[in-house]
Amino acid sequence: MSVLLETSAGDITIDLFVKDAPKCCENISFLKLCKIKYYNYSPVYNIQPNFSFQSGDPIGPEAKGSDGGSSIWGLPDGVTKRTRRPERMTFRPEISKHRKHSERGTVSMATTVSKTNPDDRLASSQFIITLGEKIEDLDGKAAIFGEVVEGFHALEKINATFTDHSGRPLQDIRILHTVVLDDPYDDPEGLVEPPSSPLPSTEQRATVRIAHDEVLEENTDPEKLEKVRREREARAQALTLELIGDLPSADITPPEQILFVCKLNPVTRDEDLELIFSRFGKILSCEVIRDKTTGDSLQYAFIEFGSKEDCERAYFKMQGVLIDDHRIHVDFSQSVSKLSADWRQGAKSDTARSRGGFGGIDSLERRRQYRGEEGGRSRGDRYDYVFDKSERQRRSENADSRGKPRSRSPPRRDRDKGRHERYDRDRDGRDRVLVYHHHHDVSKSIVPDGLAVMTVPELEGILQKHTNLQRTSKPLARGSLSVEIYERDLMTESQKSQWAGMPNYESNVAGVTVPWKVVLGKLVGSKDFDDLVILSAKR
Incomplete structure (x- = not known):
């Protein structure tokens, strides 16, 4: 048996569970009350998004x-x-134990606790339709008697x-x-069906907002x-990029720390x-964008x-600052090219799902300091127009073979090879670190x-002997005479995600004076001591 509700939000077709709740289906609006047009012009009220909405009071619960x-x-x-029978306005509905409000569009009778017996629940004409799934709060309180089979667009609009x-x-x-599409039951004695659909009553029209x-x-x-036109156009373009695979999601937002x-x-x-920017905090990567040809x-x-x-502090302090006689402009990045490239790379992997999520998260956690760093991203993962030395050299050789002149741009120094390896080797072949x-x-x-300079084997020996210590690192800026140590610098990457919200996360805990040997080495271009290795107690 089915009932059709024609609402101002759209038509809703409901199938009734006669076997589970025969009394509800026979006595409420979905059969006899619908038949006498009792619900005509009844308002929809008590809308709770993604939960449920209620109707069934023909005048409205707020009306006097x-x-x-x-x-x-009744x-x-x-x-x-x-x-005409006020003493029969309510009845005890059947509450099925095996039916739950697990699906969107579940229809049930709204009930209230009886004033005479707290263990009983009474119902009249008000009903509930769920707008979400697994609404467990209604189980045992509302009597399920039907489900929506057509008209979910109306539920979405509501x-x-x-x-x-x-x-x-x-x-x-x-x-x-x-x-009423199907009604196999006889009408109760005294039931009067109006000859036509009645007009809204005076009381109903008084409740119109x-x-x-x-x-x-x-x-x-x-x-x-x-503004609305631009927002719609931007949304449409984002959806197009998502459909063709250029964006992992139309709602993706750029990183907040770039x-x-x-x-x-x-x-x-x-x-x-x-x-220049390292004084505001740790820098994961710094990249000047260059033409890939020249x-x-x-x-x-x-x-x-x-x-x-750290990114916000740099934004407020560096706007309009002179760098190499040019007054720079600073803004938050709106580029999502790196996130999109990492997503595409993870989505193509056969083992992406095993790493967590659709495209995995491991690749999103990788960071590199400069172009060409070992373990960094591939050519396609960078921003557009990044300088590619091998490609430029190949084009130059091809140009020479054709008799064309070389580019007049001065040759760039090979700064990429091993530029930011954590530890460099000295003349003895041993790694030296500032600890x-x-x-x-x-x-x-x-x-x-x-504070001391030691070799990596000596450092490893200390960590093996003192198992209660953990190792972190902080970059040494070129020419810096001291390094400020913050609470976050004593944490590993996994610990930062757990302790980021703590009040002392940004607190300054120490100031380290850099030895002159290290300072002079950095000034003359030495690759030693790029990082300060910090030993601290495990958390």
Whole structure:
């Protein structure tokens, strides 16, 4: 058996569970009350997005003359909505134990606790239709008697409507007409069916806020209309890029810890920007974008910080600063090319799902310091127009073979090869590192005076002997005489994700004076001591 509800939001077709709740199906609106047009012009109210909405009170629960609705046993009048047997307005519905509000569009009878017996629940004419899945809060409280089989577009429209604090729509949603598609039961004695669909009563018209068929005044402000047009156009373009695979999602947003710097001097290099911006925090990558053919700077760059807070400080402090006689412009990056490239690479992998998510997350966690760093991203993962030395050399050789002149651009130094390896080898073939042991009592530090230069085997020996220590690192800026140690610098990458919200995450815990040997080595271009290795107690 089915019932059709014609609402101002669209038609809704409901199938009834006669075997599970025969009394509900026979006595509420979906059969006999629908037949006498009791629900005509009844409002939809108590809308809770992604949960449920309620209807069934023909006048509305907020109206002074509302009696809450009546069951068919009260013999209500379909025209006046008044009952002739007030003592029979409510009844005890059947609450099925094996049916749950697990699917969207589940229809159930709204109930209330009996005043005489708290263990009993009573119902009248009000019903509930769920707008989400697995609504367990209604199980055992609302009597399920049907499900929506057609008209889910109407449910979506109701779910998205604007409501006030009580869940009532700002513009009315009404049940305009009801049609019983199949009714095998006899009418109760005394039931009167109106000859035609009745007009809204005076009490019902008094509850109108904004009529369902009222056309609201359109926005004619040219600026707002242009803004709406641009937003719709941008949304459509994003959806197109998602469909063709250029974006992993139309709702993707750029990373919050990357700065866009433009109006640079063509002579400004990657390491120059890193040195200037490193005072605001740890820099994961600093990249001046260059033409892939000539290698000339395009005069803009992307700087990726280790945290959002460091990026924000740099944004507020570096706007309009002079660098190499050029006044730069700083803004937050709007590029998602790296995220999109990592997503595509992960999506193509046969084992992507095993790494977590559709495209995996491991590749998104990889970071590189400069172009060409070992373990960094591939050519296709970079920003567009990144300088590719091998490609430029190949084109130059091809040009020479054809008799064409070489490019007049000066040759670039090979700064990529092994540029930011963590430890470089000295003449003895051993790795040297600058090690700092963070300990509140300097006399108990395992490193002489708390700071020392040692080889990697010596460092590994200390870590094997002292198993309660963990190792982190902090980059040494070129020419810096001291290094500030923050609480976040004592954490590993996995610990940062757990402790990022703690109040002392950004607190300064120590200041380390860099030895002159290390400072002079950095100034003359030595590759030793790129990082300060920090030893601290495990958390």
